[in-house]
Amino acid sequence: MVSEIDKLIKERGLKAGDVEYHTIRPLENGGRVRALVIKGEKNVHIEYICPQCKHAGYTTQEWKEVGKGAKFRFSFKCDKCSFEIKVSKLKGGPKEKKT
Numbered sequence: 001m002v003s004e005i006d007k008l009i010k011e012r013g014l015k016a017g018d019v020e021y022h023t024i025r026p027l028e029n030g031g032r033v034r035a036l037v038i039k040g041e042k043n044v045h046i047e048y049i050c051p052q053c054k055h056a057g058y059t060t061q062e063w064k065e066v067g068k069g070a071k072f073r074f075s076f077k078c079d080k081c082s083f084e085i086k087v088s089k090l091k092g093g094p095k096e097k098k099t
């Protein structure tokens with residue numbers, strides 16, 4: 001499967017400095033999620049393998065600020081089975097590590 005996010009990075013010639021948020025997380029059951037926010041954009045690009053039904057999907061949604069006490073950075077639903085996939089914040093500071 002072609003990575004939509006890789007395509008996006010290539011097409012726009014994005015460099016690390018153009019990226020506000022980028023994370024790749026393994027999920028339970030062999031699921032996976034990758035998310036990218038481009039600086040100046042209000043959307044997050046999400047690529048995932050659903051841990052529930054193994055559907056590989058791509059979606060975008062509004063990128064919202066979250067409060068300091070929030071446990072999760074963002075969540076979204078699988079296109080196919082509507083399973084809610086939640087992405088926790090990384091521990092150890094407000095800045096996400098660039099990958």
Ligand SMILES: [Zn+2]
Nearest residue numbers: 050053078081
């Ligand atoms: Zn699913």
